[in-house]
Amino acid sequence: MGADVCTPSRDARLKANFHCETVISGGPRLVEKLPINSFRLPFITSVFPDSMFIHLLRNGLEVARSVDRMPKEPSWYGHDDYKWKLLAEFAESHEQYRDLPALCDTARKRGLLEWRMSVETAIAYLDEMPPERHFSVTYKELLDTPADVMRRIEEFVGLPPSGAMHNFATANLQRRSPVIEVTSLSDDEERLAGDLMRRLGYLPA
Numbered sequence: 001m002g003a004d005v006c007t008p009s010r011d012a013r014l015k016a017n018f019h020c021e022t023v024i025s026g027g028p029r030l031v032e033k034l035p036i037n038s039f040r041l042p043f044i045t046s047v048f049p050d051s052m053f054i055h056l057l058r059n060g061l062e063v064a065r066s067v068d069r070m071p072k073e074p075s076w077y078g079h080d081d082y083k084w085k086l087l088a089e090f091a092e093s094h095e096q097y098r099d100l101p102a103l104c105d106t107a108r109k110r111g112l113l114e115w116r117m118s119v120e121t122a123i124a125y126l127d128e129m130p131p132e133r134h135f136s137v138t139y140k141e142l143l144d145t146p147a148d149v150m151r152r153i154e155e156f157v158g159l160p161p162s163g164a165m166h167n168f169a170t171a172n173l174q175r176r177s178p179v180i181e182v183t184s185l186s187d188d189e190e191r192l193a194g195d196l197m198r199r200l201g202y203l204p205a
Helices: 008-025 035-039 041-047 060-069 079-092 107-126 139-144 146-157 163-172 187-199
Strands: 053-057 134-138
Touching: 008 041, 035 041, 035 107, 041 107, 053 107, 053 139, 060 107, 060 187, 079 107, 107 187, 134 139, 134 146, 139 146, 146 163
Parallel strands: 053 134
Antiparallel strands: none
16 A cells, blocks of 8 residues: 555545544554554555654564464455455565465465565665654564663653553563574575575574
């Protein structure tokens, strides 16, 4: 979804809806978290020009494992594979991904390709934005030092420190599945995500 779908009336309705959410929650900012938003950044910045982005980076193999473990119903990919079909269309429209959906014969491989496309798309877009508009943190950092990461996020978005939030993060943010550490990938996994895994430090260079 890009800025080309925006119209004044649609933008106004969306802004009104988001404003209502902040009123209901009683907070000064609305945090909206959807992985699919990695493919909607031009749309979001068009409607909300003062939006700020926190990019949480995680090992692609761990993301793929999480997708693979999800129950078949309700499916991660929606009714009748709706989201997967959109991801395949996105891949078809980008030369570097065009041949990769055909390799995805398991949910795990689908998850790995989705991870790569969403991360590369987000990084490419955010790298063009002023640094004060985006903040990146790894999943490992978040779990290892949750209170410190929360402080950095507060500073980034301009919110006062919240001891209650720091305590909640420290008590609740913890790893629930084993770390995946590998030195090589299968042939299909290498094609799906190998280069990005190395660039982000999840595989040896």
